[in-house]
Each structure stands twice: as structure tokens, then as C-alpha cells.
Amino acid sequence: MKKVLAVMTLCLAGIVMAGCPGSNPLNPPNQAQLAPGYRNAADQQLGQDLAAVSAFKDSEVGNYNCDASAQAAKTCLSPAQKAVEKPYLNSLIDAVNVANAAYTAYHQGSQTLAQAQTAYKSAQSAQTTLTTNKGVK
Amino acid sequence: MFLTIFTILGNLIPSILQNRGVIGQSTDNLISGLLGPAEALIAALRSGQSKTNDYLAVLAAAAGVIAVLKSTTNLPADTLTQIAGVDKDIQAALAGYAKAGAGFDPTIYVQTPEVV
Numbered sequence: 353m354k355k356v357l358a359v360m361t362l363c364l365a366g367i368v369m370a371g372c373p374g375s376n377p378l379n380p381p382n383q384a385q386l387a388p389g390y391r392n393a394a395d396q397q398l399g400q401d402l403a404a405v406s407a408f409k410d411s412e413v414g415n416y417n418c419d420a421s422a423q424a425a426k427t428c429l430s431p432a433q434k435a436v437e438k439p440y441l442n443s444l445i446d447a448v449n450v451a452n453a454a455y456t457a458y459h460q461g462s463q464t465l466a467q468a469q470t471a472y473k474s475a476q477s478a479q480t481t482l483t484t485n486k487g488v489k
Numbered sequence: 490m491f492l493t494i495f496t497i498l499g500n501l502i503p504s505i506l507q508n509r510g511v512i513g514q515s516t517d518n519l520i521s522g523l524l525g526p527a528e529a530l531i532a533a534l535r536s537g538q539s540k541t542n543d544y545l546a547v548l549a550a551a552a553g554v555i556a557v558l559k560s561t562t563n564l565p566a567d568t569l570t571q572i573a574g575v576d577k578d579i580q581a582a583l584a585g586y587a588k589a590g591a592g593f594d595p596t597i598y599v600q601t602p603e604v605v
Contacts, residue, residue: 387591388591388592389593390592396589396593399589399597399598400590401586402589403589403594404583404586406585407581410601411578411580411581412574416604421577427570427573427574428570429570432567445601452598452599452600453600455598456595459593486575
């Protein structure tokens with residue numbers, strides 16, 4: 353129990369730090385707080401949201417391919433889990449690739465924010481579908 | 490992004506808790522205690538009637554549940570692997586979000602080949 357409480361305390365401290373301006377959807381960046389390289393607040397918010405989905409996907413690809421990070425964390429998927437997960441993981445990869453291209457085009461000014469947001473929502477949906485179908489029993 | 494994490498946990502935790510027969514009463518009670526207050530907070534978040542502290546409380550509860558489940562060694566091995574994997578994925582997502590918050594980085598938004 354003490355161990356659980358200690359872990360929760362550490363997590364909470366991390367979450368509180370994540371609550372700084374610009375790092376929380378309830379506290380979005382304004383023009384004056386923009387991080388370097390972003391065009392505006394919407395650009396930064398979408399960039400951060402997509403970076404989260406992209407990092408989630410990279411981590412899960414690592415679990416699938418049993419890379420060094422997954423070996424260290426003991427999160428390599430079994431052959432049975434890989435068989436269940438493969439089509440959903442590939443759908444997520446494809447959706448994130450489309451979202452990355454759309455966001456990069458928006459960031460460079462050659463696509464609209466709405467187009468980039470639509471592609472991001474598809475990636476988010478693919479992420480949810482993957483976790484729903486991971487086959488946890 | 491936080492709502493995405495809640496959605497992931499919302500999908501994952503019920504299927505894990507189907508193993509309640511093997512996780513033991515004390516662990517079951519602990520998880521129920523952690524999740525109970527979070528349910529009302531999640532409802533508030535979804536309705537838009539929320540405060541920053543609600544997000545923090547729900548994430549803390551979710552992190553606590555994951556920690557409890559990871560320490561429940563009599564769960565099936567596959568389930569433990571899945572729990573650890575999702576925990577790793579969520580930590581990666583949070584780190585990715587924070588990294589992009591430090592400044593625009595084009596190397597984040599690259600194309601990835603499908604797995605084989």
C-alpha cells in the first residue's frame with residue numbers, strides 16, 4: 353500500500369508539472385506563451401496532441417517489434433498478441449502518417465487547420481480502436 | 490490528449506477487472522477505492538463541467554490503478570504484459586506531448602512503415 357501511494361504521489365507531481373501553461377488542454381497556450389517555431393496557439397496545440405499520439409504509436413511499434421526499450425520494460429508482445437494486434441496497429445500507423453503529413457502541411461501554410469484536425473481525429477480514433485482490440489483478457 | 494488516455498483506460502480496465510476472481514479481495518478493494526471517485530470526475534470532464542484539479546485527480550487515480558495492477562503478479566502473464574505495455578505507451582505519449590511543448594520539432598512528424 354505504501355508503495356502504491358508513493359507511486360501515486362510521484363505521478364501526481366508529474367501531472368502537476370504538466371499543468372503548466374501550454375501543456376494542458378484546460379490551459380492552452382496563448383500567443384504570448386507560444387513555444388519556439390509554432391505559428392499560433394492552434395498550431396502548437398495540434399502539434400502537441402499529434403506528438404502524443406505519434407509517441408504512443410512508436411512505443412506500441414516497439415512492443416510489437418520487441419525493441420530494446422520494450423525488452424527493458426518487459427512489454428514485448430507474444431506471437432498470439434501480435435497476430436491480434438497487427439491489423440489495428442497498422443491502421444494506427446497509416447492514420448498517424450496521414451495526420452503527420454496533414455499537420456506538417458498546415459504548419460507550412462499549404463493546408464487548412466480543419467484538414468489537419470480531421471486527420472488528427474482519424475489517428476485518435478485508430479488509437480482507440482487499437483486499445484479496444486488489444487485482446488486483454 | 491488527456492481524454493484520449495481516459496478512453497484508453499476506460500477500454501482497458503474493465504476487461505482487466507474481469508480477472509477479479511484471481512486478483513484477490515484486498516487488491517479488488519483498493520482498485521475499487523481508487524476508481525470510485527474517478528467515475529464522477531470523468532463524467533464531469535466529459536460534460537465540460539470540470540476544473541484542472543479534476544484532470545489531475547483522474548490521472549492520479551488511473552496511475553494508481555495501473556500501479557496496483559502491475560504489482561498483481563497472479564494475473565495471467567499476457568495480461569500483465571498488456572498492462573505494462575499500455576503503461577509504457579501512455580508514459581511515451583505524455584513525454585511526446587511535453588517534448589512538442591518545448592518547441593516545434595519536425596522530426597516528430599515523420600512517416601513510419603507498417604509492421605510485418
